[in-house]
Amino acid sequence: MKRLEFDGTEKRFLGTSALRELTLTLEGDKIIGLLGRNGAGKTTAMKLAAGFLRPTAGSVRAFGEPAFNSLFASANTIYMSEDVRFPYTLSLGGILDELARAYPNFDRALAGRLADYFSLPSDSKHAALSKGMQNTFNLIAGLAARCPLTLLDEPLNGMDAAVRKDLTSVLLKEFIEAPRMIIVSGHQLQGLEELFEEIAILHKGRLLRHEEADSFKGQFKKVSGPASAVSAATERHTVILRRPSLPGMEEAIVELGPGMTLFAPAGTDLAVSALSLNDAYIAATGGTEGGIDRVYADPSGENKPQNRRHPANRP
């Protein structure tokens, strides 16, 4: 049974198209990164998957059933984000008790231990917590529910570095302890990138990429060295960003053509290095030569991006 299927899914809000013709099938127990810049459509896709929104056109199916209005799908799905609010009258402990009643796999004891570890007192009110603490609590609750389809919308927003590091470990431990499909959205990966087996990138409401994280990452390289050597080495690839570094030197980020590789020729000063998943995804969704430096170097705006072939540059 397919866990989650978007088929020609469109979602419009009055005049805005949040998602356009999204066709994407996700299967199996794995941690999947749903990536995209601000406004790409990640939250909309997650809320459609959770059955909170009805698609304008096309369909969204979870566990083989329409996600919207399916009791079976909603009993097996949990969506968490920093915007999820709980009844004001309940304490944190009370919220965990209620969630344990709603979700059959909810590990109430573990949720309590995690809440203690992250200094979230059982008798506190959710609304009285700081933003980062609210999001920490929401993530604990979302993971302790152990739902077969777990949707975490920007789960590390607002957390300090130490909490982020701990919660990244919690996410991995939880996945190992109770394998499920965990979809994590974000525009800043904040250390989560090592967890992703698969990624889907949304860009301006459309699916830009869907593939294994390692294979995606391997398609991008950073090339730096003398300008002429950088030009020669990158001419057969899609140049995403190119900028001067030291005098006479340049650095470029390229996307390799299918089946192509790029090595620094022996005896040259050219350096070729891999990109992190975070940088590769930014490159894939950036697509303007020169990056922010171009704005400062060319105040007239006449020197428009040259790389119109890049998918991220399509209107």
Ligand SMILES: Nc1ncnc2c1ncn2[C@@H]1O[C@H](COP(=O)(O)OP(=O)(O)OP(=O)(O)O)[C@@H](O)[C@H]1O
């Ligand atoms: N309820 C709404 N009413 C009107 N427009 C909306 C609504 N929800 C989302 N949008 C629009 O749909 C588009 C996609 O928004 P969405 O929140 O899904 O993106 P996102 O990728 O999650 O962005 P971010 O990373 O900034 O949270 C945006 O242009 C947004 O303004």
